[in-house]
Amino acid sequence: MSAHAEHLAHEEHDHVPVYVKLAVLLSVVTAMEVGVLYIPGMPAGIGLFGLYSLATFKFGLVVAIFMHLKYDNKLLTGIFFSGFTIALATMVALVALINYQPTKTSVDVKDSKQLAALNAGDPKNGPGIFKAKGCVACHTVSSIPEATGAVGPKLDGLAARAGSRKPGMSAEDYIKESVENPTAFVVPTFSPVMPSLRASMSDKEFKDLLSFLKTL
Amino acid sequence: MSSAAITADQHHDQHEHHHVEHSYTGLPSKKILMWAFLSSDCMFFGTLISTYIIYHGKSTAGPYPVEVLNIPITTVSSFVLLMSSLLMALTVAAIRRQDLNKFRLWIFLTSVFGMIFLGFQSYEFTEFVHKGLTIQKNLFGSTFFTMTGTHGTHVAMGVLWLFSWFLYSFFGNMKDKATDIEVAGLYWHFVDIVWIVIFTVIYLVEFVGVGVK
Numbered sequence: 001m002s003a004h005a006e007h008l009a010h011e012e013h014d015h016v017p018v019y020v021k022l023a024v025l026l027s028v029v030t031a032m033e034v035g036v037l038y039i040p041g042m043p044a045g046i047g048l049f050g051l052y053s054l055a056t057f058k059f060g061l062v063v064a065i066f067m068h069l070k071y072d073n074k075l076l077t078g079i080f081f082s083g084f085t086i087a088l089a090t091m092v093a094l095v096a097l098i099n100y101q102p103t104k105t106s107v108d109v110k111d112s113k114q115l116a117a118l119n120a121g122d123p124k125n126g127p128g129i130f131k132a133k134g135c136v137a138c139h140t141v142s143s144i145p146e147a148t149g150a151v152g153p154k155l156d157g158l159a160a161r162a163g164s165r166k167p168g169m170s171a172e173d174y175i176k177e178s179v180e181n182p183t184a185f186v187v188p189t190f191s192p193v194m195p196s197l198r199a200s201m202s203d204k205e206f207k208d209l210l211s212f213l214k215t216l
Numbered sequence: 217m218s219s220a221a222i223t224a225d226q227h228h229d230q231h232e233h234h235h236v237e238h239s240y241t242g243l244p245s246k247k248i249l250m251w252a253f254l255s256s257d258c259m260f261f262g263t264l265i266s267t268y269i270i271y272h273g274k275s276t277a278g279p280y281p282v283e284v285l286n287i288p289i290t291t292v293s294s295f296v297l298l299m300s301s302l303l304m305a306l307t308v309a310a311i312r313r314q315d316l317n318k319f320r321l322w323i324f325l326t327s328v329f330g331m332i333f334l335g336f337q338s339y340e341f342t343e344f345v346h347k348g349l350t351i352q353k354n355l356f357g358s359t360f361f362t363m364t365g366t367h368g369t370h371v372a373m374g375v376l377w378l379f380s381w382f383l384y385s386f387f388g389n390m391k392d393k394a395t396d397i398e399v400a401g402l403y404w405h406f407v408d409i410v411w412i413v414i415f416t417v418i419y420l421v422e423f424v425g426v427g428v429k
Contacts, residue, residue, distance in 0.1 A: 016309050023302035030298060033416065034291050037423045051424065054418035059409050065303045067405045068398075073243050076251045083255025087262030091269075098270045108273035110426075111280045212318035 022065050029054050103127050119207065126212020131195050141216065152194055153187045158216040177215050179206070229304070231283060250399045254406045261410050265417060268359040275354035281422045284347050286340065288428075293336035294415045300329035300406045304378075304401045311397045316390060317323075323382045323397075326404065330375040337368045367414060370407045378404065 033054045036047055064070040069077045111113050127144050130136060136144060138151035147155075163171035166185055177184050182194035198206060219256070239245045272281075272331040310318035344350075351361040377400050384390075 016306065019302055019305040019309070023299060026298050026301075027295065030295060033420055034287065037287065037420060037428050040427070042425070046422040048421060051416050052422050055412055062301060062405055063407050066301050066408075067268070067402055073241065075243065076247070078253050079251045080249065083252075084258045086260040090259070090264045091266040094266045095269050109275060109280065110273060111282050113279075113337075114276040115276070158393050194308065214276055216222070 018065060022061060026058055026061065029058050121204070121207030121209070121211035123208070123212040123215050125208040126215075129201070129209045130212065133209075134201060135197075138194070143216075151190075152183075153190060155213070155216050159214050174211075174213065176210055179209065179213075230255070231417050236292050244395045244399075246395055246399050247402070250402050253282065254402065257406065257410075260378075261363075261366070261413075264359075264363040268363050268418060271355040272357050273393065275356045277354045279344075279347055279349045279353075279356070281356055281360075282426060284349055285419055285422060287419060287423060289336065289340065290419050293333050293340075296329050296336070297333045297408050297411050300326050301335070301405050303329060304360060304404045307378075308394075308398050308401045311390065311394050314391070316385060319390070319397075320382060320385055323385075327375045327378040327382065328400070330371050331402075334368060334371055334375070337364065337371075363418070364414065367407070367410055370410070374400075374404050374407055 018184075026085070035049060035052075036042065036050050039047075069080070107118060109118065130141070130144060131146055136147040136149060138149035139147055140149060140154040140156070142156050143148040159171055159173065161176045163169075165174050169177070174185070180196065180198045182196055183192045186192045201209065229284075239248060241248070285362050303322050307319060307322035307326055310316075312321055344357075349360075351356045379402060381397060
Protein backbone atom coordinates (compact mmCIF):
# COMPACT_ATOMS: atom_id res chain seq x y z
CA MET A 1 0.00 0.00 0.00
CA SER A 2 1.34 3.42 -0.85
CA ALA A 3 2.00 6.03 1.81
CA HIS A 4 -0.91 8.04 0.45
CA ALA A 5 -3.36 5.12 0.69
CA GLU A 6 -2.03 4.21 4.15
CA HIS A 7 -2.58 7.74 5.29
CA LEU A 8 -6.15 7.62 3.95
CA ALA A 9 -6.86 4.26 5.58
CA HIS A 10 -5.47 5.43 8.91
CA GLU A 11 -7.46 8.63 8.76
CA GLU A 12 -10.64 6.70 7.94
CA HIS A 13 -10.15 4.33 10.83
CA ASP A 14 -10.11 7.27 13.21
CA HIS A 15 -13.33 8.62 11.77
CA VAL A 16 -15.51 5.58 12.32
CA PRO A 17 -16.24 6.29 16.03
CA VAL A 18 -16.99 9.90 15.04
CA TYR A 19 -19.53 8.67 12.45
CA VAL A 20 -21.27 6.48 15.00
CA LYS A 21 -21.44 9.30 17.58
CA LEU A 22 -22.77 11.64 14.89
CA ALA A 23 -25.52 9.16 13.96
CA VAL A 24 -26.59 8.97 17.62
CA LEU A 25 -26.60 12.77 17.86
CA LEU A 26 -28.65 13.08 14.64
CA SER A 27 -31.20 10.60 16.00
CA VAL A 28 -31.52 12.56 19.24
CA VAL A 29 -31.99 15.83 17.32
CA THR A 30 -34.65 14.21 15.09
CA ALA A 31 -36.48 12.99 18.19
CA MET A 32 -36.33 16.54 19.60
CA GLU A 33 -37.74 17.97 16.34
CA VAL A 34 -40.74 15.66 16.43
CA GLY A 35 -41.05 16.22 20.19
CA VAL A 36 -41.56 19.96 19.59
CA LEU A 37 -44.94 19.14 17.99
CA TYR A 38 -46.12 17.30 21.08
CA ILE A 39 -45.42 20.10 23.59
CA PRO A 40 -48.83 21.47 24.56
CA GLY A 41 -49.21 25.24 24.34
CA MET A 42 -45.91 25.76 22.50
CA PRO A 43 -46.01 29.28 20.97
CA ALA A 44 -45.82 29.01 17.15
CA GLY A 45 -42.92 31.46 16.89
CA ILE A 46 -40.68 29.53 19.27
CA GLY A 47 -41.72 26.22 17.68
CA LEU A 48 -40.77 27.42 14.18
CA PHE A 49 -37.49 28.91 15.38
CA GLY A 50 -36.65 25.64 17.16
CA LEU A 51 -37.49 23.49 14.14
CA TYR A 52 -35.50 25.57 11.65
CA SER A 53 -32.52 25.75 14.04
CA LEU A 54 -32.47 22.00 14.60
CA ALA A 55 -32.77 21.29 10.85
CA THR A 56 -29.90 23.69 10.12
CA PHE A 57 -27.83 21.98 12.81
CA LYS A 58 -28.47 18.52 11.29
CA PHE A 59 -27.78 19.79 7.76
CA GLY A 60 -24.48 21.32 8.90
CA LEU A 61 -23.33 18.19 10.72
CA VAL A 62 -24.02 15.85 7.78
CA VAL A 63 -22.28 18.20 5.33
CA ALA A 64 -19.27 18.78 7.62
CA ILE A 65 -18.67 15.23 8.83
CA PHE A 66 -20.41 12.59 6.69
CA MET A 67 -19.62 14.58 3.54
CA HIS A 68 -16.15 15.41 4.85
CA LEU A 69 -16.19 19.13 4.11
CA LYS A 70 -14.65 19.77 7.53
CA TYR A 71 -11.58 17.69 6.60
CA ASP A 72 -11.47 18.34 2.84
CA ASN A 73 -10.02 21.10 0.69
CA LYS A 74 -11.92 24.36 1.31
CA LEU A 75 -12.42 24.72 -2.45
CA LEU A 76 -15.14 22.05 -2.24
CA THR A 77 -16.91 23.95 0.52
CA GLY A 78 -16.79 27.03 -1.71
CA ILE A 79 -18.20 25.19 -4.73
CA PHE A 80 -21.07 23.72 -2.75
CA PHE A 81 -22.05 26.77 -0.76
CA SER A 82 -21.91 29.11 -3.77
CA GLY A 83 -24.77 27.13 -5.33
CA PHE A 84 -26.46 26.64 -1.97
CA THR A 85 -26.37 30.38 -1.23
CA ILE A 86 -27.83 31.28 -4.63
CA ALA A 87 -30.58 28.68 -4.07
CA LEU A 88 -31.39 29.91 -0.55
CA ALA A 89 -31.34 33.59 -1.53
CA THR A 90 -33.61 32.89 -4.52
CA MET A 91 -36.03 30.97 -2.31
CA VAL A 92 -36.20 33.73 0.28
CA ALA A 93 -36.65 36.40 -2.40
CA LEU A 94 -39.36 34.43 -4.23
CA VAL A 95 -41.36 33.57 -1.15
CA ALA A 96 -41.06 37.12 0.19
CA LEU A 97 -42.14 38.63 -3.15
CA ILE A 98 -45.19 36.42 -3.50
CA ASN A 99 -46.32 36.31 0.12
CA TYR A 100 -45.71 39.85 1.32
CA GLN A 101 -47.11 42.04 -1.43
CA PRO A 102 -48.83 45.12 0.00
CA THR A 103 -51.88 44.37 -2.16
CA LYS A 104 -52.13 40.80 -0.97
CA THR A 105 -55.72 39.69 -1.35
CA SER A 106 -55.39 35.94 -1.47
CA VAL A 107 -56.33 33.89 1.55
CA ASP A 108 -54.47 31.24 3.47
CA VAL A 109 -56.48 28.06 3.91
CA LYS A 110 -55.19 25.55 6.42
CA ASP A 111 -57.85 22.81 6.20
CA SER A 112 -61.22 21.83 4.73
CA LYS A 113 -63.17 23.43 7.61
CA GLN A 114 -61.64 26.83 6.86
CA LEU A 115 -62.39 26.38 3.18
CA ALA A 116 -66.04 25.55 3.90
CA ALA A 117 -66.34 28.60 6.17
CA LEU A 118 -64.82 30.73 3.43
CA ASN A 119 -67.23 29.41 0.80
CA ALA A 120 -70.31 29.58 2.99
CA GLY A 121 -72.64 32.47 2.27
CA ASP A 122 -74.93 34.22 4.75
CA PRO A 123 -78.52 33.01 4.25
CA LYS A 124 -79.86 36.09 6.09
CA ASN A 125 -78.93 38.28 3.11
CA GLY A 126 -80.72 35.91 0.71
CA PRO A 127 -84.26 37.33 0.70
CA GLY A 128 -82.95 40.85 -0.02
CA ILE A 129 -80.99 39.64 -3.04
CA PHE A 130 -83.93 37.46 -4.14
CA LYS A 131 -86.07 40.59 -4.30
CA ALA A 132 -83.42 42.96 -5.71
CA LYS A 133 -82.61 40.67 -8.63
CA GLY A 134 -86.27 40.34 -9.57
CA CYS A 135 -86.60 36.62 -8.79
CA VAL A 136 -89.89 37.39 -6.98
CA ALA A 137 -91.60 38.21 -10.30
CA CYS A 138 -91.51 34.57 -11.43
CA HIS A 139 -91.04 32.42 -8.28
CA THR A 140 -93.21 31.93 -5.25
CA VAL A 141 -91.56 31.60 -1.83
CA SER A 142 -93.95 31.61 1.13
CA SER A 143 -91.44 33.24 3.50
CA ILE A 144 -91.14 36.26 1.16
CA PRO A 145 -94.50 38.10 0.85
CA GLU A 146 -93.50 39.79 -2.43
CA ALA A 147 -92.58 36.47 -4.07
CA THR A 148 -95.78 35.38 -5.76
CA GLY A 149 -94.78 34.79 -9.40
CA ALA A 150 -95.90 31.64 -11.19
CA VAL A 151 -93.79 31.70 -14.40
CA GLY A 152 -91.22 29.47 -12.74
CA PRO A 153 -91.57 26.69 -10.15
CA LYS A 154 -92.53 27.47 -6.57
CA LEU A 155 -89.34 27.23 -4.51
CA ASP A 156 -90.72 26.07 -1.16
CA GLY A 157 -89.11 22.74 -0.24
CA LEU A 158 -86.37 23.21 -2.88
CA ALA A 159 -83.57 21.81 -0.70
CA ALA A 160 -85.42 18.53 -0.25
CA ARG A 161 -85.97 17.83 -3.96
CA ALA A 162 -82.87 19.51 -5.47
CA GLY A 163 -80.70 16.45 -4.81
CA SER A 164 -82.94 14.15 -6.90
CA ARG A 165 -83.47 16.44 -9.92
CA LYS A 166 -80.42 15.30 -11.86
CA PRO A 167 -78.96 11.82 -11.21
CA GLY A 168 -75.53 12.05 -9.60
CA MET A 169 -75.76 15.79 -8.88
CA SER A 170 -75.85 17.03 -5.28
CA ALA A 171 -78.54 19.45 -4.09
CA GLU A 172 -75.90 22.11 -3.68
CA ASP A 173 -74.52 21.71 -7.21
CA TYR A 174 -78.03 21.55 -8.69
CA ILE A 175 -79.08 24.83 -7.06
CA LYS A 176 -75.83 26.46 -8.14
CA GLU A 177 -76.30 25.30 -11.73
CA SER A 178 -79.94 26.42 -11.79
CA VAL A 179 -78.90 30.00 -11.04
CA GLU A 180 -75.70 30.09 -13.09
CA ASN A 181 -77.04 28.27 -16.12
CA PRO A 182 -80.87 28.09 -15.80
CA THR A 183 -81.54 26.27 -19.07
CA ALA A 184 -79.21 23.35 -18.25
CA PHE A 185 -82.17 21.69 -16.56
CA VAL A 186 -85.74 22.96 -16.80
CA VAL A 187 -88.38 21.52 -14.50
CA PRO A 188 -91.03 19.70 -16.61
CA THR A 189 -94.13 21.76 -17.60
CA PHE A 190 -92.12 25.02 -17.32
CA SER A 191 -90.56 26.97 -20.21
CA PRO A 192 -86.82 27.73 -20.51
CA VAL A 193 -87.26 31.46 -20.05
CA MET A 194 -85.20 32.18 -16.93
CA PRO A 195 -82.32 34.60 -17.61
CA SER A 196 -78.83 33.94 -16.18
CA LEU A 197 -78.41 36.53 -13.45
CA ARG A 198 -75.04 35.31 -12.19
CA ALA A 199 -73.17 38.13 -13.96
CA SER A 200 -75.33 40.75 -12.24
CA MET A 201 -74.25 39.52 -8.78
CA SER A 202 -71.01 39.82 -6.85
CA ASP A 203 -69.39 36.59 -5.62
CA LYS A 204 -70.57 37.45 -2.13
CA GLU A 205 -74.19 38.01 -3.25
CA PHE A 206 -74.13 34.76 -5.22
CA LYS A 207 -72.88 32.76 -2.20
CA ASP A 208 -75.45 34.42 0.08
CA LEU A 209 -78.28 33.68 -2.37
CA LEU A 210 -77.27 30.03 -2.75
CA SER A 211 -76.99 29.54 1.00
CA PHE A 212 -80.51 31.04 1.35
CA LEU A 213 -81.98 28.80 -1.39
CA LYS A 214 -80.54 25.76 0.41
CA THR A 215 -82.67 26.61 3.45
CA LEU A 216 -85.95 26.56 1.52
CA MET B 217 1.27 -15.95 -7.69
CA SER B 218 4.36 -15.67 -9.83
CA SER B 219 7.08 -13.24 -8.89
CA ALA B 220 6.35 -11.25 -12.02
CA ALA B 221 2.75 -10.83 -10.84
CA ILE B 222 3.88 -9.70 -7.37
CA THR B 223 6.15 -7.11 -8.91
CA ALA B 224 3.31 -5.94 -11.11
CA ASP B 225 1.04 -5.69 -8.07
CA GLN B 226 3.58 -3.75 -6.04
CA HIS B 227 4.08 -1.49 -8.98
CA HIS B 228 0.32 -1.03 -9.15
CA ASP B 229 0.14 -0.16 -5.46
CA GLN B 230 2.97 2.32 -5.60
CA HIS B 231 1.24 4.20 -8.29
CA GLU B 232 -2.27 3.73 -6.99
CA HIS B 233 -2.97 7.40 -6.58
CA HIS B 234 -2.01 7.98 -10.21
CA HIS B 235 -5.06 6.03 -11.36
CA VAL B 236 -7.36 8.70 -10.04
CA GLU B 237 -7.28 11.71 -12.27
CA HIS B 238 -6.31 14.75 -10.25
CA SER B 239 -6.88 18.32 -11.29
CA TYR B 240 -4.27 21.04 -10.79
CA THR B 241 -5.88 21.74 -7.41
CA GLY B 242 -4.71 18.30 -6.23
CA LEU B 243 -8.32 17.17 -5.90
CA PRO B 244 -9.81 14.30 -7.91
CA SER B 245 -11.76 15.75 -10.84
CA LYS B 246 -14.69 13.41 -10.16
CA LYS B 247 -15.04 14.82 -6.66
CA ILE B 248 -15.00 18.43 -7.87
CA LEU B 249 -17.58 17.55 -10.51
CA MET B 250 -19.86 15.88 -7.96
CA TRP B 251 -19.71 18.88 -5.64
CA ALA B 252 -20.50 21.19 -8.58
CA PHE B 253 -23.46 18.97 -9.47
CA LEU B 254 -24.73 18.95 -5.88
CA SER B 255 -24.34 22.73 -5.81
CA SER B 256 -26.62 22.97 -8.87
CA ASP B 257 -29.00 20.38 -7.42
CA CYS B 258 -29.47 22.75 -4.44
CA MET B 259 -30.98 25.24 -6.88
CA PHE B 260 -33.16 22.53 -8.42
CA PHE B 261 -34.62 21.50 -5.06
CA GLY B 262 -34.72 25.17 -4.02
CA THR B 263 -37.20 25.93 -6.81
CA LEU B 264 -39.37 22.91 -5.94
CA ILE B 265 -39.45 23.74 -2.23
CA SER B 266 -40.17 27.46 -2.80
CA THR B 267 -42.97 26.57 -5.22
CA TYR B 268 -44.48 24.40 -2.49
CA ILE B 269 -44.19 27.23 0.06
CA ILE B 270 -45.63 29.85 -2.30
CA TYR B 271 -48.73 27.78 -3.08
CA HIS B 272 -49.15 26.62 0.51
CA GLY B 273 -52.67 27.43 1.75
CA LYS B 274 -53.82 28.43 -1.75
CA SER B 275 -55.63 25.18 -2.63
CA THR B 276 -59.29 25.78 -3.44
CA ALA B 277 -60.20 22.16 -2.68
CA GLY B 278 -59.09 19.59 -0.11
CA PRO B 279 -57.39 17.49 1.08
CA TYR B 280 -55.06 19.88 2.88
CA PRO B 281 -51.63 18.97 4.35
CA VAL B 282 -52.82 18.70 7.98
CA GLU B 283 -55.50 16.26 6.81
CA VAL B 284 -53.16 13.76 5.14
CA LEU B 285 -49.56 14.11 6.37
CA ASN B 286 -48.61 11.30 8.74
CA ILE B 287 -45.93 12.45 11.19
CA PRO B 288 -45.24 9.14 13.02
CA ILE B 289 -44.69 7.20 9.79
CA THR B 290 -42.59 9.93 8.17
CA THR B 291 -40.48 10.17 11.33
CA VAL B 292 -39.61 6.49 10.96
CA SER B 293 -38.77 6.82 7.26
CA SER B 294 -36.68 9.95 7.95
CA PHE B 295 -34.80 8.01 10.61
CA VAL B 296 -34.15 5.18 8.14
CA LEU B 297 -32.68 7.63 5.60
CA LEU B 298 -30.58 9.30 8.31
CA MET B 299 -29.15 5.94 9.38
CA SER B 300 -28.42 5.05 5.75
CA SER B 301 -26.07 8.04 5.80
CA LEU B 302 -24.15 6.44 8.66
CA LEU B 303 -23.98 3.18 6.68
CA MET B 304 -22.73 5.12 3.65
CA ALA B 305 -19.98 6.78 5.72
CA LEU B 306 -18.95 3.32 7.00
CA THR B 307 -18.94 2.08 3.37
CA VAL B 308 -16.49 4.79 2.33
CA ALA B 309 -14.30 4.13 5.40
CA ALA B 310 -14.23 0.40 4.58
CA ILE B 311 -13.21 0.84 0.93
CA ARG B 312 -10.46 3.23 1.97
CA ARG B 313 -9.11 0.52 4.28
CA GLN B 314 -9.61 -1.92 1.37
CA ASP B 315 -11.72 -4.06 3.72
CA LEU B 316 -13.85 -5.67 1.00
CA ASN B 317 -16.11 -7.74 3.27
CA LYS B 318 -17.11 -4.75 5.36
CA PHE B 319 -17.46 -2.68 2.20
CA ARG B 320 -19.94 -5.18 0.73
CA LEU B 321 -21.89 -5.41 3.97
CA TRP B 322 -22.23 -1.65 4.44
CA ILE B 323 -22.97 -0.76 0.82
CA PHE B 324 -25.57 -3.53 0.65
CA LEU B 325 -27.25 -2.27 3.83
CA THR B 326 -27.13 1.33 2.57
CA SER B 327 -29.07 0.35 -0.54
CA VAL B 328 -31.50 -1.75 1.51
CA PHE B 329 -32.18 1.24 3.79
CA GLY B 330 -32.71 3.37 0.67
CA MET B 331 -35.24 0.82 -0.55
CA ILE B 332 -37.01 0.82 2.82
CA PHE B 333 -37.31 4.60 2.53
CA LEU B 334 -38.78 4.20 -0.97
CA GLY B 335 -41.20 1.60 0.40
CA PHE B 336 -42.43 4.10 2.98
CA GLN B 337 -42.83 6.70 0.25
CA SER B 338 -44.86 4.34 -1.95
CA TYR B 339 -47.08 3.57 1.03
CA GLU B 340 -47.49 7.29 1.75
CA PHE B 341 -48.33 8.18 -1.87
CA THR B 342 -50.87 5.32 -2.04
CA GLU B 343 -52.52 6.48 1.21
CA PHE B 344 -52.76 10.03 -0.12
CA VAL B 345 -54.42 8.90 -3.34
CA HIS B 346 -56.92 6.86 -1.30
CA LYS B 347 -57.68 10.01 0.69
CA GLY B 348 -58.38 11.85 -2.56
CA LEU B 349 -55.09 13.68 -2.99
CA THR B 350 -53.66 13.23 -6.49
CA ILE B 351 -51.18 15.32 -8.46
CA GLN B 352 -54.08 16.97 -10.35
CA LYS B 353 -56.37 17.45 -7.35
CA ASN B 354 -55.14 20.80 -6.01
CA LEU B 355 -52.07 23.02 -5.64
CA PHE B 356 -50.96 21.06 -2.57
CA GLY B 357 -51.06 17.77 -4.51
CA SER B 358 -49.20 19.18 -7.53
CA THR B 359 -46.41 20.83 -5.56
CA PHE B 360 -46.13 18.05 -2.97
CA PHE B 361 -45.92 15.13 -5.39
CA THR B 362 -43.56 16.98 -7.76
CA MET B 363 -41.16 17.79 -4.95
CA THR B 364 -41.20 14.55 -2.97
CA GLY B 365 -41.39 12.54 -6.22
CA THR B 366 -38.21 14.24 -7.47
CA HIS B 367 -36.54 13.47 -4.17
CA GLY B 368 -37.71 9.84 -4.34
CA THR B 369 -36.31 9.60 -7.88
CA HIS B 370 -32.96 10.83 -6.53
CA VAL B 371 -33.09 8.11 -3.84
CA ALA B 372 -33.96 5.48 -6.47
CA MET B 373 -31.00 6.55 -8.65
CA GLY B 374 -28.77 6.35 -5.57
CA VAL B 375 -29.99 2.84 -4.73
CA LEU B 376 -29.22 1.69 -8.30
CA TRP B 377 -25.81 3.36 -8.20
CA LEU B 378 -24.81 1.82 -4.84
CA PHE B 379 -26.23 -1.61 -5.63
CA SER B 380 -24.27 -1.62 -8.92
CA TRP B 381 -21.07 -1.07 -6.94
CA PHE B 382 -22.06 -3.90 -4.60
CA LEU B 383 -22.39 -6.26 -7.57
CA TYR B 384 -19.26 -4.90 -9.25
CA SER B 385 -17.20 -5.67 -6.14
CA PHE B 386 -17.67 -9.41 -6.81
CA PHE B 387 -16.43 -9.22 -10.40
CA GLY B 388 -14.25 -6.14 -10.74
CA ASN B 389 -11.13 -4.79 -9.13
CA MET B 390 -11.95 -2.45 -6.25
CA LYS B 391 -8.34 -1.42 -5.62
CA ASP B 392 -8.43 2.09 -7.04
CA LYS B 393 -12.14 2.71 -6.61
CA ALA B 394 -12.14 4.59 -3.27
CA THR B 395 -12.74 7.94 -4.99
CA ASP B 396 -15.63 6.53 -7.04
CA ILE B 397 -17.29 5.20 -3.90
CA GLU B 398 -16.68 8.48 -2.09
CA VAL B 399 -18.35 10.39 -4.95
CA ALA B 400 -21.38 8.05 -4.85
CA GLY B 401 -21.40 8.62 -1.08
CA LEU B 402 -21.50 12.41 -1.51
CA TYR B 403 -24.56 12.02 -3.71
CA TRP B 404 -26.18 9.75 -1.12
CA HIS B 405 -25.56 12.13 1.78
CA PHE B 406 -26.92 15.01 -0.32
CA VAL B 407 -30.19 13.13 -0.81
CA ASP B 408 -30.29 12.79 2.98
CA ILE B 409 -29.77 16.51 3.65
CA VAL B 410 -32.46 17.44 1.12
CA TRP B 411 -34.80 15.19 3.10
CA ILE B 412 -33.77 16.92 6.35
CA VAL B 413 -35.04 20.16 4.79
CA ILE B 414 -38.22 18.63 3.30
CA PHE B 415 -39.06 16.83 6.55
CA THR B 416 -38.88 20.10 8.46
CA VAL B 417 -40.38 22.57 5.98
CA ILE B 418 -43.20 20.38 4.65
CA TYR B 419 -44.01 17.94 7.44
CA LEU B 420 -43.06 19.34 10.85
CA VAL B 421 -43.74 23.06 10.33
CA GLU B 422 -47.30 22.22 9.21
CA PHE B 423 -48.19 21.01 12.70
CA VAL B 424 -46.59 23.79 14.76
CA GLY B 425 -49.30 25.32 16.94
CA VAL B 426 -51.81 22.74 15.69
CA GLY B 427 -50.39 19.63 17.32
CA VAL B 428 -50.37 16.12 15.90
CA LYS B 429 -53.68 14.29 16.18
